[in-house]
Amino acid sequence: MADNAWPRSPRTSDEGAELSDSGQSSENGVIHLEIGGETAEEKEKRLAWALRKKPLTSKDRALRLEAHKTHVIALLASARIRNRWCNNMLLKARLLSLLPHPLQSAFNIPPSRFPDRAQRSRLFFDALQSLATWWSQSFFDVSDDTLGLRTRPWDEVQGIVDALPRLTRREILGTSFGSRGDSLDELEKLSTNSGGERLRSPNSLMKKVLQQEGSRDVMAQLFVALARACGLGARLVTSLQAIPWRAEKQSTPKKKKGAGRNGQSLASRQGNGPASDNEDDEEDDMEEVPIPSHTEDSDGGKAPRNNTKKATIRQAGRRRHIDPADVYRLRAPKPPPQTPSTPTAARKRPELLSNQPPVFWCEIYSRSDQRWIPVDPVRGTIRKKSHFEPVSDNGSVRMLYVVAYEEGESRRDVVSNTPDGHARDVTLRYTKNFGAKTSKLRVPLRKDEEDWWSEITAFLQRPNRLQRDELEDAELETSQFSEGMPLHLNGFKDHPIYVLERHLKREEVITPKREIGRFKGEPVYRRSNVVSCKTAENWMRLGRRVKNKEEPLKWVKQRAVTLQKRRMQELALQERGEAVQQGLYAQWQTDVYIPPPIHNGEIPQNSFGNIDLYAPTMLPAGAVHLPYKGIAKVAKALTISYAEACTGFEFKKQRAIPVITGIVVAKENERIVLDAYWESAAAAESRERVKKEERALKRWVKLINGLRVRARLQEEYGGSGQVGTADSAFR
Template identity: 35%
Template sequence: MAPTPPSSARAPPTVDLTQSDSNSDDWDDVPLDVVAPAAPDDAGSEMDDVDVDGAHNAYAELYDAVPDAGVSTTQESTPAPSLQITFAQPPAKAKRTSTVTTTPRDRKNRLLVHQVHTLAILAATRVRNRWCNDQTLRDTLQDMVPSLLLHKLQAIHPRLEPERRERVRMFESFMTELVSWWHARFHVHARMAAAAAWRQPSQDLWQPAPAPAHTWIDGWCVETPLEREQRHKRETRSKSHTQEVAIFPTGEHASVPTYLRLLPPPEAAASPKQLCAAARRRLGSRETKAILFCALCRSLGIPARLVVSVQVVPSAASKGPARPPPRLSSPSDEEDEMYIEPVDDKAPPTVWVEVYSRPYQHWITVDPVRGFIKPTGVRHMEPLPSQRQNKLLYIAAFEEDGYARDVTARYTRTLHTRIARLRPSVRGQPWWASVAQALHRPQKLDRDAIEDVELEDQTRREPMPTSVGAFKDHPVYVLERHLLRDQVVHPPHRVGTFQGEPVYLRVNVIKLLSARQWYNVGRVVKADEVPLKWARQRVYTTMSKRLEEQTRATSGDEAMEGLFADFQTQLYVPPAVHNGYVPRNAFGNVDLFVPSMLPAGGTHIRHPLAARAAKQLGVSYADAVVGFEFRRFKSLPKMAGVVVPTESAELVQTAVAELEESEARNEAAKAQRRALKNWSRLLTALVVSKRVQDEYGAAPPSAVPTSEERAPQLSTEKRQLCAPEPAPEPTPEPIAETPVPSSEPAEQPARVRGPIVSLEEMVAAEARASSSPVHDTPSPAAPKRRRIVIKRSTPTARRSARFASRERPSYDESDE
């Protein structure tokens, strides 16, 4: 497809469609002089001189065969000079295989590129549709119309011709003459049409092998990294910018990307002003010819649509062999020329026009490129499946107000057979349906409703598929082999045969359920009903699997169950509540899968405290089973409230409310008790912490012994005795001091400050405190004190103590 020039995103103009939205002709309110007649000399019908300016056309060297002024206007298109085609000869060893190895990431990228490409083409068409509303362009095109055609258009009016059938004939005759005049007036240059064609994108970029340098692919040129760097230097000096893109080839292994630069536009038609210039020159591409004809019809007051067949890169990898890519000659090579694949003039275009006939109340297909008008586009606008340049996938028609409609069903007879399979789906949902809904007008006009009926009718008239795979998931036809386990054709009226197999309509396919499944939806099978189909019984739980194995071992056959249709069932009526007693099933519950299964005279109360309230009041009740859930191959019922008699329902609900208040008070009391208990713990911890700080205090940083000073100075026996036990040692309790009586008073040594971890550290700290004199005069010897460390006895500690008493040497307290 030709590159799309950037354009500002503006809101579509608002057009009053009141005149075209009516079941009648709506010509009474249209004045007779709605179209100004042209000059009487009919100067616009003559052939103007054609001038192709090379300064305004980057491909001016390609347009060396411009028609002269004396060329007859009855030709199909301007004859093009002979093309010199040069294919690059690939190396003998570097053969491109037909199979393309793609990874899941490549498939995801292809889908994303497919979606983005589709939206980009629709956006470009919407911009060109807005250009058709330009007033200057309309005035320019209206001045070119001969006065004879304008008088014929004015004559199609209910006041002048009251017969509707005659007005329909006059309108079709006028459109035929207008299309013939425009087809003869505007010429399509072969090379310009080939360079600017909206056609199927090339598949060369999706092959695993990168494209060679100087290859022209859809308006892009492949360049080497060195040429790309040199171009960047030139653009930096000239302060210019060329659009470029880097594409990595598909496959698991990363390689050098393919660098592409955008070539200059082959046709100067990127604005309404340039479209006016193309209309005066009467020369351009096929797409420009269709766009200008759409603007011409709107300038004459005829509702017209700009229709585009989106030529988008396929979402799936191609399986065919890759063709040699075209080469673009380098500046040093004067023999080669750029090869542009020509466009078949007889092939259907990708852009055309639809006009609305007010007398006929239908949209009519107009092909201004090939110069004919048809009431419908089927068999005329659909390309052949063998064409590579044109693939019919999405067709959108843009109206004057900027909205669009999906009209694919009007131009194909294989919408569900072939085209629907080519469209990708996202998460199982058709992606194009959401895009078409976003493009559609929010409010539906009367003519839109008529068109919907027409498109649906054409969809129903789709011919029968020609392959077995096309029948699968077909919305109209179905084969019996493609039916699911719970599907059957009823009534079995066949509409044809395919390879000796009967073909049925999809609308006659109904869904079947077993008696157990019908009971789960509140229906039961009628008496003396014969199953329409027998199928293998489905097993979900361990118990059902055991029963199936038992049946197979007993009879040797598979466990089968009968399937019934909806018309073979009736509504399930449960037993009614009698004398205040709620009937129950074999498990003491009430099956309440659907609301219709509620017993007569009963009320369902969905509250977790309803059973407790009914039990306290002595009211008859039964738990309600609303479904089943399967966990670990077990079927577990889901309970939701109880069923009570209707006369006791109000009393039970009142009791439920009282229980709720009681539960709320209990929860508040529990929360208060937990808070008071937590506060008590906090205050106790604070008191204990305060007493420990007051009693022992915190030693200054300089007084805290280091790890070297804490090293035990005990004997080998003490070290073995004080070795760490396997279990973690609990935090010691406060130490109780027992003074030893002495005959003479002595000065008490300074209290050891700091945390006391073990007996050894305490002894070492007292030794250091006693060895360092506080006063100059020696202090008398302090009496010995016996310190006892109280530890909590645990099973681990007791086992460690027994083990130490058997194997370790005895410990004498006098060693201290």
């Protein structure tokens, strides 16, 4: 009876030994039995497989790129508005009234009093350092280190978007979204929980000045306004924290050495160590809760004094002294389990930004040195460009685009509060590895297309360039060319300065091969020594011909674009046993192809009955090109020597289709052919006009006949009121 009541689960000797080990290591001698089902490790693997990161498709990649571009433009607009707020006259007057007079007068360094340029520069740096130190240590405080702009991963942004209220079609197409109070409240709640800071106007900045505290971003913006109030040339520099378009790398924690089943070590299974690697983290999650004492309840909350050591605990807005022994350690509540069907919403506490580089900072123009000096108003440092670049590419603050906004060009622009302040890209000043790291995080450059970021910054740049702009361009160019060699192999790919031979494309050759260094034993060359080569056939399509006695710089496998070439390659492979090779030549190995002149008005033709005219220089002397459609029929009717001009090829369905653009005739026959063509074109246009008129008349006849049929049907079968309407419509 007992044997039938309890079903037995088939187990091996190893499982029994494991069960006994778990029983010995369990607390109070309790043995846990699991009959059937899946183990915790199998469940964890199943959930990890369901929640795994799938590779990005081309559609996902395009969507992320468009979202990245839109976010960059929105951040540029936001920074432009903040820069305009920094020019507010009332805000600058209020800041100037709070500034000590010695700090302001320290910037009065006239050349007549200090003729030495080095001395003026030293005094300017001292005054600037004193101003930054006073601002960061004495005047303004950071109220909350979690407030400020930061880079949010794609999954976190997707969770925020999913939490937004759904909009109707009328709200999307119209302007009624602002009238929904619940939508605005939800947006404000999301921005507050995610570390956002709401500033409505310059009055919000003035309020922060009176409070003398705010976020790191506001601190930097107010410092820019103060510097402009002191008469200094100040820029508002911002590092755009756009949503990344690349897939984030997921770091998986590694098991400790000696860890066994479920990540437990031998010592943990024997009861001499933590049960798992995360036990220490779980201990940190424990929270202390004081035990209410009887004396406290009876004496109105007053506990007797004790000579033992007291612990100060902040609770309910007041400080109490209680015995650390009278404290329960309770485990913090765990979040609900994550399932594959419900994505995680980004509700976690914002990360502290105190250890991250600033997102906003300032640049002050030094007239004596004629260059821009970076200033960090949060830390109170100057001339430390390396402190603005983050250490990691996956942190809360990243550096992709750094844009500097200047003040208005004239006082009239500042007073009228017009959209002033031209901007420019200064990323090269603050990045050490722009070509190896930063440029790869931006929007990729497509072939035969202009750079998207260059087109965007063209709208922000000053139309009339100044001398200081030329000097800054030279400084940024020097910093780019002085970039050090990448430390990783991936940094050499598409690097603007350095290149490895393994990263060359099929048509690229390094000449001359001058090593400038070595990377793990592999020679490194200059990118400027990379030459783009082409085959003799491709050079001919550009109107150039390979010179005599020129040897190819590189041999590559011939590409089979058309079906005919593929068959030829297969036959050659069967006969020779190796693939067909073709040579590549550089441009300096070719010259412009000049065909021989025509004789007696005869146009030369190739084997296909036309003439190659891939470039204007390929037109023979004494001939003329007539690029008109249908002109070949006219020349054929006049029995004049001509040849159809082949200007290129289109590859469709594994075939090379020639592009025919007009004809080539002798120059003495040009007028005759053109007169006949224009006459033929006029006659064709007249015939087309007659056809259109005939089609229009046929449609009118069809319409009138239909109206007649409708009127007759209404008269015979319709009512009395509808007959008059039909008759009037027909008449």
